[in-house]
Amino acid sequence: MAKRIGKRTLALETQPGVVSYASVVGGKEGAGPLRKGFDEVSLDSYFGQDSWEKAETTMLSRCVDRCIEKAGGLRPGGILGGDLLNQCVSSAFAVKDRAAPYLGLYGACSTMAEGLALAGLLLDGGGFSSLLAFTGSHFCAAERQYRFPLEYGGQRTPSSQWTVTGAGAVLLARDCGGLELTHVTPGRVVDAGITDANNMGAAMAPAACDTILAHFDDTGRDFADYDAVFTGDLGAVGHDILQDMLQKEGLSPGLKYLDCGVLIYDLVTQDVHAGGSGCGCSASVLAAHILPAMERGVWGRVLFAGTGALMSPLSCQQGCSIPGVCHAVSIERRGSYWV
Amino acid sequence: MAKRIGKRTLALETQPGVVSYASVVGGKEGAGPLRKGFDEVSLDSYFGQDSWEKAETTMLSRCVDRCIEKAGGLRPGGILGGDLLNQCVSSAFAVKDRAAPYLGLYGACSTMAEGLALAGLLLDGGGFSSLLAFTGSHFCAAERQYRFPLEYGGQRTPSSQWTVTGAGAVLLARDCGGLELTHVTPGRVVDAGITDANNMGAAMAPAACDTILAHFDDTGRDFADYDAVFTGDLGAVGHDILQDMLQKEGLSPGLKYLDCGVLIYDLVTQDVHAGGSGCGCSASVLAAHILPAMERGVWGRVLFAGTGALMSPLSCQQGCSIPGVCHAVSIERRGSYWV
Numbered sequence: 001m002a003k004r005i006g007k008r009t010l011a012l013e014t015q016p017g018v019v020s021y022a023s024v025v026g027g028k029e030g031a032g033p034l035r036k037g038f039d040e041v042s043l044d045s046y047f048g049q050d051s052w053e054k055a056e057t058t059m060l061s062r063c064v065d066r067c068i069e070k071a072g073g074l075r076p077g078g079i080l081g082g083d084l085l086n087q088c089v090s091s092a093f094a095v096k097d098r099a100a101p102y103l104g105l106y107g108a109c110s111t112m113a114e115g116l117a118l119a120g121l122l123l124d125g126g127g128f129s130s131l132l133a134f135t136g137s138h139f140c141a142a143e144r145q146y147r148f149p150l151e152y153g154g155q156r157t158p159s160s161q162w163t164v165t166g167a168g169a170v171l172l173a174r175d176c177g178g179l180e181l182t183h184v185t186p187g188r189v190v191d192a193g194i195t196d197a198n199n200m201g202a203a204m205a206p207a208a209c210d211t212i213l214a215h216f217d218d219t220g221r222d223f224a225d226y227d228a229v230f231t232g233d234l235g236a237v238g239h240d241i242l243q244d245m246l247q248k249e250g251l252s253p254g255l256k257y258l259d260c261g262v263l264i265y266d267l268v269t270q271d272v273h274a275g276g277s278g279c280g281c282s283a284s285v286l287a288a289h290i291l292p293a294m295e296r297g298v299w300g301r302v303l304f305a306g307t308g309a310l311m312s313p314l315s316c317q318q319g320c321s322i323p324g325v326c327h328a329v330s331i332e333r334r335g336s337y338w339v
Numbered sequence: 340m341a342k343r344i345g346k347r348t349l350a351l352e353t354q355p356g357v358v359s360y361a362s363v364v365g366g367k368e369g370a371g372p373l374r375k376g377f378d379e380v381s382l383d384s385y386f387g388q389d390s391w392e393k394a395e396t397t398m399l400s401r402c403v404d405r406c407i408e409k410a411g412g413l414r415p416g417g418i419l420g421g422d423l424l425n426q427c428v429s430s431a432f433a434v435k436d437r438a439a440p441y442l443g444l445y446g447a448c449s450t451m452a453e454g455l456a457l458a459g460l461l462l463d464g465g466g467f468s469s470l471l472a473f474t475g476s477h478f479c480a481a482e483r484q485y486r487f488p489l490e491y492g493g494q495r496t497p498s499s500q501w502t503v504t505g506a507g508a509v510l511l512a513r514d515c516g517g518l519e520l521t522h523v524t525p526g527r528v529v530d531a532g533i534t535d536a537n538n539m540g541a542a543m544a545p546a547a548c549d550t551i552l553a554h555f556d557d558t559g560r561d562f563a564d565y566d567a568v569f570t571g572d573l574g575a576v577g578h579d580i581l582q583d584m585l586q587k588e589g590l591s592p593g594l595k596y597l598d599c600g601v602l603i604y605d606l607v608t609q610d611v612h613a614g615g616s617g618c619g620c621s622a623s624v625l626a627a628h629i630l631p632a633m634e635r636g637v638w639g640r641v642l643f644a645g646t647g648a649l650m651s652p653l654s655c656q657q658g659c660s661i662p663g664v665c666h667a668v669s670i671e672r673r674g675s676y677w678v
Contacts, residue, residue: 001340002466004416008440010466051657077343078525085651086425088445089659092528092649096662101347101525103453104649104664106427106443114442118457125464127341127349127523184466186417186440189431310431310443312424318390320428323435325443 002124002184006218009185016123017176018331019074019130022066023287024059025280026139026165032265037288038166039066045140045165053085056138060094060167064134067169075099076132076171078122080115082106084137084163084279085145091135100132109204109233110187111135112168112283113306113327119172120181120329129174136167137278146197146313159199161235161277164264168283170291179294183330185215189310191323197316200277201238201261204307207324208234209245212305215328216251223256227299230290231326232282232307233261235275260285282306294333301332341463341523345557348524355462356515357670358413358469361405362626363398364619365478365504371604376627377505378405384479384504392424395477399433399506403473406508414438415471415510417461419454421445423476423502423618425484430474439471448543448572449526450474451507451622452645452666458511459520459668468513475506476617485536485652498538500574500616503603507622509630518633522669524554528649530662536655539616540577540600543646546663547573548584551644554667555590562595566638569629570665571621571646572600574614599624621645633672640671 002010023038030041040062047055047062060083068074079098081091082105095102107114115133122128140150142163148154172181190210194203208231216222223229234242239259246253260282261275286304293299305328316322341349362377369380379401386394386401399422407413418437420430421444434441446453454472461467479489481502487493511520529549533542547570555561562568573581578598585592599621600614625643632638644667655661 002464004466004468013465053653053657054659082445084426086653087423087447087649087651089649089651089654092662092664093654093659096528096530098527100527101666102528102664103457103525103666104445104447106421106445108426108443118442118461121464121466122457122460124466125341125460126352127343127460127463129343186442188437188439189435189441191435310426310428312426312428314392314425315428315432318392320393320432323431325431325441327440327442 002121008214009183009218010121011183012120012124012181014124014174015180015182016120016172016174018179018291019171019173019176020067020071021170021287021291022063022070023168023284024063025284029164029166029264032270034264034289037292052138052141053090056090056141057093060090060136063167063169064094067132067171071171074130076130077128079132080105080118081134082111083135084142108308108310109277109279109281110306110308110325110327111279112286113304113329116329117184117186117327120184123172123174132169132171134169135279135283137163137280139163139165142278156273157198158273159237160273161200161261161275162272163278164276164281164284166280166284168287177334179291180332180334181329182332183219185211185328187211187326189323189325191321193321195321200309201234201274202241203309203322204234204324205238205241205245207326208242208305208307211326211328213249223251223253226256226301226303229257229303231259231305233277234259234307235261235277236267237274304329304331341460347553348522348557349460350522351459351463351520353463353513354519354521355459355511355513357518357630358510358512358515359406359410360509360626360630361402361409362507362623363402364623368503368505368603371609373603373628376631391477391480392429395429395480396432399429399475402506402508403433406471406510410510413469415469416467418471419444419457420473421450422474423481447647447649448616448618448620449645449647449664449666450618451625452643452668455668456523456525456666459523462511462513471508471510473508474618474622476502476619478502478504481617495612496537497612498576499612500539500600500614501611502617503615503620503623505619505623507626516673518630519671519673520668521671522558524550524667526550526665528662528664530660532660534660539648540574540613541580542648542661543573543663544577544580544584546665547581547644547646550665550667552588562590562592565595565640565642568596568642570598570644572616573598573646574600574616575606576613643668643670
């Protein structure tokens with residue numbers, strides 16, 4: 001049974017554990033700083049398909065298969081997933097005709113954190129013994145849906161981010177030990193009034209700040225209690241905004257605050273402007289970098305704060321602002337902390 | 340703690356109850372057979388806004404407000420919602436800057452059932468004391484996104500359905516009695532190979548059959564144990580297909596099997612062809628018809644099986660088939676059955 005502590009955080013009693021995780025990415029991600037962590041790098045951006053949307057489906061499906069494979073074939077009792085494409089078709093198609101029930105999510109780029117949060121709560125609730133959370137995004141499919149066809153060759157602003165071609169999946173189970181989910185802080189929809197669709201970092205930073213502060217308030221923790229705190233995909237611009245916001249709140253993030261969108265690419269040489277974004281960003285960094293490093297003992301306790309910008313091209317064209325959301329999950333290596 | 344029974348169904352131990360529900364619809368729905376049940380009928384299809392997408396947001400927001408109002412101002416500990424618009428913007432915008440955390444869902448037209456299922460499981464899991472599930476759709480916003488601009492005046496096929504302009508919200512809490520959620524059967528993604536985007540009923544019927552059969556198998560129940568079984572929005576064509584499928588499985592649905600898409604309009608006089616569809620269809624019928632009738636004692640035990648077609652205009656253009664999904668929730672009036 002989960003227990004609410006403070007205003008918004010839920011402490012998981014059974015602390016569901018990570019059985020396996022997997023990531024599948026494209027060539028650009030495979031050439032970046034995290035290249036050694038991915039399970040599969042596809043140099044074919046079509047993933048053997050004839051459209052980018054079908055490529056995204058194939059990438060997601062392969063990632064789910066890999067994750068199940070790495071769990072020794074353990075079939076999840078349910079699957080939670082979503083993506084950025086209209087009507088979330090790539091994730092729905094990726095789980096087509098599988099035996100497990102599927103609960104579709106839409107958390108924009110926060111989908112992996114939302115999936116982990118829900119999986120943790122549902123496992124703790126007793127009905128499921130294992131659940132798989134997955135998500136991903138594809139640069140080419142996202143570009144033509146959200147911005148311009150690639151052929152148009154539009155220029156990108158300095159604050160724009162590069163949608164990660166990548167997928168991540170995590171299989172969780174009750175009482176499996178190892179890396180455990182201990183707390184969930186679900187996010188509110190926070191609107192800071194940003195209307196620039198090329199500055200997602202600024203749009204999402206206030207939501208990230210809101211959730212991280214709520215998590216710290218509720219748990220009585222702060223940066224000193226974590227080895228690292230990751231946001232999903234604020235990129236370099238959003239990272240600095242959030243760093244400032246946290247400092248103004250009297251916190252000292254120092255070098256402990258990291259962003260998956262900054263980590264996944266080399267911002268100097270890979271021409272991605274402010275960094276990575278997309279559902280696949282935090283999902284693949286979690287599966288290729290954060291969880292493996294935790295298993296190796298680099299970090300004992302991590303706060304994974306997935307961030308999402310809630311907009312569509314149409315909502316931007318209609319002059320609407322871009323609210324953000326951020327869901328945070330606390331992950332801990334069993335035995336690394338004694339509370 | 341939820342308990343799995345059979346292969347896929349989860350029995351809710353605490354049986355979370357319905358505190359309040361609300362519906363807000365457009366003029367066409369307000370002129371239909373269920374006109375007396377809606378909390379609000381807007382004759383202005385713009386809901387006072389300057390675009391249909393903003394109208395949808397306003398409708399959803401008003402519906403959430405009404406539901407909270409009818410619960411005597413009880414603020415939900417969390418909100419679950421989603422819609423049909425690209426990137427689910429209307430539901431995200433409808434909960435902007437509210438105090439409760441928001442978990443975005445995408446279940447296409449099954450979103451209300453998915454929200455109820457998750458809310459039931461999460462409440463049973465102990466972390467939340469109240470949760471609100473909502474969704475909706477707007478005919479004009481859906482038409483221009485999925486099919487043609489209204490101005491084009493495209494002809495509709497006989498099997499096509501009319502997207503409901505409507506929203507529904509349900510506020511659930513632990514230990515509140517009255518109408519209770521007793522079982523959840525989450526759905527799998529079932530692909531019957533249908534490629535006709537104007538025949539959603541045929542695309543969703545196999546998923547509905549799969550989930551209803553799983554629910555009956557798992558619980559040992561059949562139609563005799565329910566006063567009514569509702570699918571979300573199969574419409575007249577899908578209703579008859581499912582009726583046939585169920586009969587072939589040896590079941591006798593008789594007059595107990597009903598479809599929200601058939602109930603919401605007068606199919607003879609309202610020119611909606613095969614009936615209603617959209618997230619708002621089953622959501623508003625649930626809140627305006629099913630739950631009130633259960634409270635009045637018309638039905639004691641109901642299976643609410645929300646159905647969704649997992650597609651986008653692009654996936655159809657690329658020749659992909661249209662898989663379906665169906666999530667079922669069993670709702671019971673306390674004291675009406677002794678098991």
